[in-house]
Amino acid sequence: MPKVPVMQAVVDVLESEGVDTAFGCPGAAILPLYAALEHRDIKHLIVRHEEGATHMADGWARTNGRVGVAIGTSGPAGTNMITGLYTAQADSIPMLCITGQAVSSKLHQEAFQAVDIVEIAKPVTKWAVQVKEAAQAPWIFREAFRTARSGRPGPVLIDLPLDVQQQEIDWDPAIDAPLPVAAVHPHPPRVEKALDMLLEADRPLLLSGGGVLLGDAHEQLRELAELLGIPVQTTLMGKGSFPEDHELFAGMTGIQTSQRYGNESFLESDLVLALGARFGDRHTGALEVYRGSRKFVHVDIEPTQIGKVFGPDLGVVSDTGLFLAALLEAVKRREPTKRYRSWVRRVGELKRTLTRPDHYDAVPIKAPRVFREINALFDPETYFVTAIGLYQIWSGQFQAAHKPRHYQVCGQAGPLGWEIPAAIGVKSAEPGAEVAAVVGDYGFQFLVEELAVAAQYDIPFVIIMLNNEYLGLIRQAELGYEMNTEVDIHYDTCGTDNVKVMEAYGCSGRRVFEPGELAATIEWARKEAVTTSRPVLVEVMIEREANTPRGVRIDAMIEPEEVPLG
Numbered sequence: 001m002p003k004v005p006v007m008q009a010v011v012d013v014l015e016s017e018g019v020d021t022a023f024g025c026p027g028a029a030i031l032p033l034y035a036a037l038e039h040r041d042i043k044h045l046i047v048r049h050e051e052g053a054t055h056m057a058d059g060w061a062r063t064n065g066r067v068g069v070a071i072g073t074s075g076p077a078g079t080n081m082i083t084g085l086y087t088a089q090a091d092s093i094p095m096l097c098i099t100g101q102a103v104s105s106k107l108h109q110e111a112f113q114a115v116d117i118v119e120i121a122k123p124v125t126k127w128a129v130q131v132k133e134a135a136q137a138p139w140i141f142r143e144a145f146r147t148a149r150s151g152r153p154g155p156v157l158i159d160l161p162l163d164v165q166q167q168e169i170d171w172d173p174a175i176d177a178p179l180p181v182a183a184v185h186p187h188p189p190r191v192e193k194a195l196d197m198l199l200e201a202d203r204p205l206l207l208s209g210g211g212v213l214l215g216d217a218h219e220q221l222r223e224l225a226e227l228l229g230i231p232v233q234t235t236l237m238g239k240g241s242f243p244e245d246h247e248l249f250a251g252m253t254g255i256q257t258s259q260r261y262g263n264e265s266f267l268e269s270d271l272v273l274a275l276g277a278r279f280g281d282r283h284t285g286a287l288e289v290y291r292g293s294r295k296f297v298h299v300d301i302e303p304t305q306i307g308k309v310f311g312p313d314l315g316v317v318s319d320t321g322l323f324l325a326a327l328l329e330a331v332k333r334r335e336p337t338k339r340y341r342s343w344v345r346r347v348g349e350l351k352r353t354l355t356r357p358d359h360y361d362a363v364p365i366k367a368p369r370v371f372r373e374i375n376a377l378f379d380p381e382t383y384f385v386t387a388i389g390l391y392q393i394w395s396g397q398f399q400a401a402h403k404p405r406h407y408q409v410c411g412q413a414g415p416l417g418w419e420i421p422a423a424i425g426v427k428s429a430e431p432g433a434e435v436a437a438v439v440g441d442y443g444f445q446f447l448v449e450e451l452a453v454a455a456q457y458d459i460p461f462v463i464i465m466l467n468n469e470y471l472g473l474i475r476q477a478e479l480g481y482e483m484n485t486e487v488d489i490h491y492d493t494c495g496t497d498n499v500k501v502m503e504a505y506g507c508s509g510r511r512v513f514e515p516g517e518l519a520a521t522i523e524w525a526r527k528e529a530v531t532t533s534r535p536v537l538v539e540v541m542i543e544r545e546a547n548t549p550r551g552v553r554i555d556a557m558i559e560p561e562e563v564p565l566g
Contacts, residue, residue, distance in 0.1 A: 001170040006134040007036035012173040013141045015041060018066045021428050023047055023056040023421075027073020029100030032165035034071075045428070045457055048449040050077045052421040054084020055447070057095050059385060059425025062408045065216070066094070067148045068425065073100040078117035078159070083415050086124040088155040090412035091237060092214055094148035095155040096141075097121075101130065103163040121157040130159040134167035138176070146179040152302035153214060184301050186318035191326045193314055194273065194297050199336055201271035201295070203343045204230050205250060210237030210411070211276015211301060211320045218242065218404045220324035221275065227331060229339045231347045233262060235277050237411045240401035243380075250347045255285035255551045257396025260354035260563065263554045265347050266290075273297045276320045279309040280412065286553040299323050356549065356563055358398055364543040365515050366561075367391070367466055371398035373518045374464065377526075378436060382406065385422045386438040388414030389473045391466040393548040395438055417446025420535070423461045424454050434462075434526070441467035441539075442489060444498065451505040451535055458533035462525045463509075465539045468546065469495045476547050494541070502537045509537030 010033065014022075021043045026034050037044060047053040050072040057068030068088075072081055078099040088095040101107070102114035121128040127147045131137050137160075144156040198204055212221055218241045225232045225242070231250035232242045236257045242249055251262025266272075271294055277283075278300075284290040287310055298305075298312035299320060306315035316323060358368035371394060378384075380402040386395050386409050401407035408426065410418045419437040427435045444465055454461070469490035478484055489495055494511070502509040508528055512521050518540065525536040547560040 001172050003168045004171045005032070005036060006137050006167050006169045007032045007165050009138045009169060009171040009173070010141055011036045011040055011042065012171070012176070013138050014069065016173070016176065017145045017178055019069050021045070021060060022069040022071055023053040023425070024071030025050050025053060025073065025077060027077060027100060029074035029102060029162050030071060030098070030160070032162070033098065033100070033160065045424070045453055047421070048452055049447060050080035051083050052447050052450040052453070054081050054095065054097060055087070055415075055418050055421035056425035056428070058084060058088050058093050059408065059422035060429045061093050061095055063383065063405055063426045063429035065214075065405075067145055068093070068095045069098065070095065071098045074102055075112075075115050078115065078157075079120065081157075082120065082124060083413070085121055085155045085157065087410050087413040087415055087418065089124050089126070091410060092153045092210060093155065094153040096144055096148060097155065097157045099157065099159050100165070101159045101161040104132070104161045105163070107161070117157065117159050124155070125157050126154040128157040128159075130161065131164050134164050135169050137164070137169070138171065142179045146181055149181045151184065152305070183322060184317065184319045186299075186316050186323045186326050188326065190314065190316045191323065191330055194316060195327060195330045195334070197271060197295060197297055197314060198228070198230070198273060199338050202340070203269045204271040204273065204340065205266065205269045206230050206232045207235065207272050207274040207277050208232060208238040208241045209235045209275060209277025212238055212241040213404050215276060215301070215320040216404070217275070217321035217324050220321055220328060224324055224328055224331070227328070228336070229341060229344055231265065231344060233266065235280070235283050236396055236409060238277065239396070239409070240404050240407040243402040244400045245402060247348065248344065251351070252396065253554055254283045255554060255557070256282045256393045256548065258554070259397060260356060260557070261347075261350040263557065264350050264354055267292070267555055268346065269294055271295045271297070273299070275299050275324070276301070278305055284309070285551065289553045289555050353564060356397065356559075357561065361515055362543070363514060365512070365518070365540055367394045367542050367546055368398050369515050370464065370466060370518065370540055370542070371395060373522060374438075375400050377519060377522050378434070380406070381433065383426045383430065383433050383435045384408065384438060385419050385426060385435070387418040387443055388416060389440040389443060390468070390476065390546070390548050391438055391440045393550075394466070397549065416443035419443070420447055420454070420463070421450045424450060424459050427459045427461055436462040436464060439463055439465050441465055441469060441495070441498065442471050445496065448501060451502070451507055454535045455506040459535070460529035460533045461535050462522070462529050463535055463537045464522065465498060465537060466542050467498070467539055468542050468544045470544060475545070476550070490544070498537060498539050502535070507534045507536060508532065509539060511539045511541065513541050
């Protein structure tokens, strides 16, 4: 077997595992890996901040379902990656972070940029490991990919001391292959019991979580819903797994990202079949109301997720796609005659009556009007990314999503600044697709330097900013404390001139004050992004102290605007 540089073997593994793009920041402690990447088929984008690299790898992985790769040198490069690792872990995104490290003999001597990144990363990864022997490297990388993909997906960190990277090992890629990932099948009696419970219910709901998207189970979900005529809700992480213009779509339940008809449909249900959903607190609100007297079947690939928030009436450990396939087989075998037509009609009535207005013509612009325009102008093929803040809540409430993996949101960790690097990752995964990021004026500035990456590599996308010149979500949260403290970022005329910020990075943008200007400006931005191959900003100046519908219980939401009585 020939001897080769160990980092050459690592790159062989990366390529065979489906990595065609990596995002990173080179440095002295990781240069052997960069030397091995040179003249290979993996495209590399030089980021401006290592956190940006992780969010780009995250967006790339959410789009194509493969393992995203972020690379950094030692010390602060690794610590800068922690937020991205946490984000990927929280949302079950398969990702691999590779960090350089000081030489092994210096790790105990406080060497320059030597930090125990493995111990730091352990709480926010599925596995964090340092390669201590060069011969281990290809096998550790193989296991890293298997770990990232297995069960509930998630991130892995591999730390590479410089001296280990510089060695040679025996290696022949022609006789190597990815390690197998075990399929998690449901226990048949539990499938049958789940069907029994569905057929005993009068007002069942299918609740589609992020696990349906991760398991590519959206087609089976739709088949089951249509076969039995059961309404479907999605969680925020499941948004896009079921078309929102479908007769059976019953909205979203929650105390933030929800619809009025979604909450009411949930409250009137008597059984919930939850698929790959983790019952997050922004979804459930007060548990005693959420649980009520209804029954729950919880299907999840990760056994320890079942019962974590509350004990379901039935738990099923399974990949969502494999569970739905087995459930469909059971349905077809039994040929049940029960259908839920009156329940579907009731959900349809709620959808028609329990709405929120979005047609405002007021100045300053009201946020729902922005999403009305987004829904009208962009087609279902568009990929959207959004992060955290009032704009995320408005997006969840008003923005429609129809296709899997086309609506991407960092739902649990909610790091400010996620959208720009995530959009770069999405566009890198699907170069021919249209990509749009919905951002806030505060979070926009957290990783704004990654605009330079998009400009350098000709990566176009549209950025729609809702600018209220506030830390809007925190200002809203402060209402309960009867204060308005340290959240106002307005100064001079419009605060930061975000259009000039775009221009500083070689990009372009326009500012909108009137609702009647929205459609034309967004259409200009879409064309300008294609023409320039750069990101383009539409900065929308919205009313400064607008609030979102919110609450602590799904049966007692606060509506800041007048709504139909229903």
